[in-house]
Amino acid sequence: MQLLAALVRFFRKERPDFVLTAMPAANVIVPLAAKLAGVKTRCVISHHTPVMTYNRLLNAADGIIGRLANVQTIVSVSDTVSRSLDGKSAGYRAKRRTIHNALPxxxxxxxxxxxxxxxxxxxxxxxxxxxxxxxxxxxxxxxxxxxxxxxxxxxxxxxxxxxxxxxxxxxxxxxxxxxxxxxxxxxxxxxxxxxxxxxxxxxxxxxxxxxxxxxxxxxxxxxxxxxxxxxxxxxxxxxxxxxxxxxxxxxxxxxxxxxxxxxxxxxxxxxxxxxxxxxxxxxxxxxxxxxxxxxxxxx
CATH class of the missing domain: 3.40.50.2000 (Glycogen Phosphorylase B;)
Incomplete structure (x- = not known):
């Protein structure tokens, strides 16, 4: 809860136009914090492994949060990872996009x-x-x-x-x-x-x-x-x-x-x-x- 509160304060202060998350827990807490902060930040969440490898409760929460209006795009690093999202809602699936990894x-x-x-x-x-x-x-x-x-x-x-x-x-x-x-x-x-x-x-x-x-x-x-x-x-x-x-x-x-x-x-x-x-x-x-x-x- 402390992390969520800190993120809400961050969004209210900084009001970023866009934020990208790359960890399962961040995919849930960051869009939620932006929503609670009442800002117009667009969130892009990303999946780097098949979601069946996630904690079950975290995966369920991801399915709910991903339907929020402030979640613009849901990126998967491969089509195979994207297909692991097939069990999510239609609204969630409609936001999917594959962008393959690369090296810095x-x-x-x-x-x-x-x-x-x-x-x-x-x-x-x-x-x-x-x-x-x-x-x-x-x-x-x-x-x-x-x-x-x-x-x-x-x-x-x-x-x-x-x-x-x-x-x-x-x-x-x-x-x-x-x-x-x-x-x-x-x-x-x-x-x-x-x-x-x-x-x-x-x-x-x-x-x-x-x-x-x-x-x-x-x-x-x-x-x-x-x-x-x-x-x-x-x-x-x-x-x-x-x-x-x-x-x-x-x-x-x-x-x-x-x-x-x-x-x-x-x-x-x-x-x-x-x-x-x-x-x-x-x-x-x-x-x-x-x-x-x-x-x-x-x-």
Missing amino acids: PRIEARLAALASTRKPASPRHKLVATGRLAAQKNYPVLIRAMALLPDAIAYIVGSGPDEIELKELAANLGVTDRMVFLGQLPREETLSVLAGGDVFVQPSLFEGHSLALIEAAVLRLPLVVSSVPVQVEGVTSEDGQLCGIVVDPHDEVGLANAIRSLLEDDAQYDSWTAKAGHLASTATFDRMMAAYGRVVGRE
């Missing part, structure tokens, strides 16, 4: 610099994955695939609640020496690790629109992702081209085969490298900001 200019520039110095490795053997060590990322399937790839080494950047369990699985499968858990690293170091890899692997069970995937694409790393709808969307360019290899998230054999084809077949590697670059060319900060600019410009 500083990160785009850093990745461009790293990409310019990347040299083809021979032999190729480094796999890279980034993200929390949590169930969402589905790292057990990668570890099981590593047992089928004796010449590969996987580097995972991230920390999380599943760390002990994942390391135990690696030990049980005899791949501890080839599963390198780097822990949480600063953004710049993470980008350098990505740039040193040969293949990017992301077998997630769900995402919103993965920034790590975009980073890997800018570096022109071949992309191997799970076949869940949001990931298929994530590796599909604006012109409809599939720019990454998609594999059943529960199929370690299929995952190992996809990775092996990239490590051992130069033609396959070069083809998927080019496709990753094509994907990156359509996921730029300027395009994202232009889309948000059109939202802000709406009357």
Whole structure:
């Protein structure tokens, strides 16, 4: 209640024309505060993961608040996330709009610099994955695939609640020496690790629109992702081209085969490298900001 009261005072004092929210709780409390303040601020709320991952009460409140007249637009970072809103009211659904994620200019520039110095490795053997060590990322399937790839080494950047369990699985499968858990690293170091890899692997069970995937694409790393709808969307360019290899998230054999084809077949590697670059060319900060600019410009 203190936060709500503080936001009401903020709106009454500052009277902004427009406000954008990007967290589930903020999507609820900010439009409500603007409404209580009696101001004409236009609110744009945004969803970055499927709403079924939210707290049930928070999701229900979102459905109510999203119908308020001061909520102008409801942005989703992917069409898949947008479809997770299908259970909302007609008035809520009518406000939906998809704007895909992109990287900030500083990160785009850093990745461009790293990409310019990347040299083809021979032999190729480094796999890279980034993200929390949590169930969402589905790292057990990668570890099981590593047992089928004796010449590969996987580097995972991230920390999380599943760390002990994942390391135990690696030990049980005899791949501890080839599963390198780097822990949480600063953004710049993470980008350098990505740039040193040969293949990017992301077998997630769900995402919103993965920034790590975009980073890997800018570096022109071949992309191997799970076949869940949001990931298929994530590796599909604006012109409809599939720019990454998609594999059943529960199929370690299929995952190992996809990775092996990239490590051992130069033609396959070069083809998927080019496709990753094509994907990156359509996921730029300027395009994202232009889309948000059109939202802000709406009357």
